[in-house]
Amino acid sequence: MTDNVRTESESPTPTQVNEKSDMVSKWFPRPQIQIKERLPGSAMNKKAMNRFAILLSAVVLTVAVTPAAERPFPEIMKAAYAANGGVKKAMTDKDNAKISTEAIKLKAEFKAMEKYWAKHGKADAAGWSKMASMEAGNIVKALKKNDSAKADAAFKAVGGTCKTCHEAYREKGADGKFLNKIKG
Numbered sequence: 001m002t003d004n005v006r007t008e009s010e011s012p013t014p015t016q017v018n019e020k021s022d023m024v025s026k027w028f029p030r031p032q033i034q035i036k037e038r039l040p041g042s043a044m045n046k047k048a049m050n051r052f053a054i055l056l057s058a059v060v061l062t063v064a065v066t067p068a069a070e071r072p073f074p075e076i077m078k079a080a081y082a083a084n085g086g087v088k089k090a091m092t093d094k095d096n097a098k099i100s101t102e103a104i105k106l107k108a109e110f111k112a113m114e115k116y117w118a119k120h121g122k123a124d125a126a127g128w129s130k131m132a133s134m135e136a137g138n139i140v141k142a143l144k145k146n147d148s149a150k151a152d153a154a155f156k157a158v159g160g161t162c163k164t165c166h167e168a169y170r171e172k173g174a175d176g177k178f179l180n181k182i183k184g
């Protein structure tokens with residue numbers, strides 16, 4: 001008798017099961033089935049489908065266009081600076097997972113920089129950006145192999161490219177703010 005009770009209490013109660021399937025149907029309604037059922041010849045349904053197609057292509061367009069539009073350079077630089085600081089802090093904290101997340105962000109910003117400089121015909125700066133994005137990637141690779149010394153070395157190399165490029169292309173305006181020598 002007692003055995004029976006125990007088994008029952010271990011399996012989900014009917015209420016639990018119901019809650020679960022309610023959740024499933026709430027989050028995953030079955031649109032395929034509904035569309036199929038409604039498809040034949042209904043004008044309303046065609047309209048709805050057309051609307052959906054328009055909406056869908058708008059979404060696809062937005063996704064396709066956004067990365068192509070160039071972000072202003074200072075925005076890229078600020079994001080790179082933030083990610084660089086993130087790597088630095090995570091290295092002090094010896095938080096490898098966080099180092100990698102920040103290094104991946106940093107890599108993406110250097111890729112954006114590379115495009116910017118290439119577009120403005122500055123092969124040297126595009127080259128430094130490319131090198132920096134590779135080194136940021138090397139941080140992640142080194143950590144996958146638990147090689148912190150290699151990750152540190154890659155991060156130093158990244159820092160070197162920041163400095164090289166600043167010496168070549170960054171200047172201070174009269175107001176003390178940093179400017180881009182190519183005024184892009």
Ligand code: HEC
Pocket residue numbers: 073074075077078080081084113117125126128129132158159161162163165166169170171178179180181
């Ligand atoms: C390929 C060139 C290049 C690289 C690489 C580069 N920078 Fe810059 N950076 C610039 C230029 C040009 C400016 C000045 C224009 C500006 O501020 O947007 C600048 C400005 C800055 C500023 C001042 C932002 C402001 O306007 O307040 C900071 C901070 C900065 N960089 C940090 C970094 C760090 C950190 C790295 C490396 C992780 C780095 N940069 C790598 C070219 C570069």
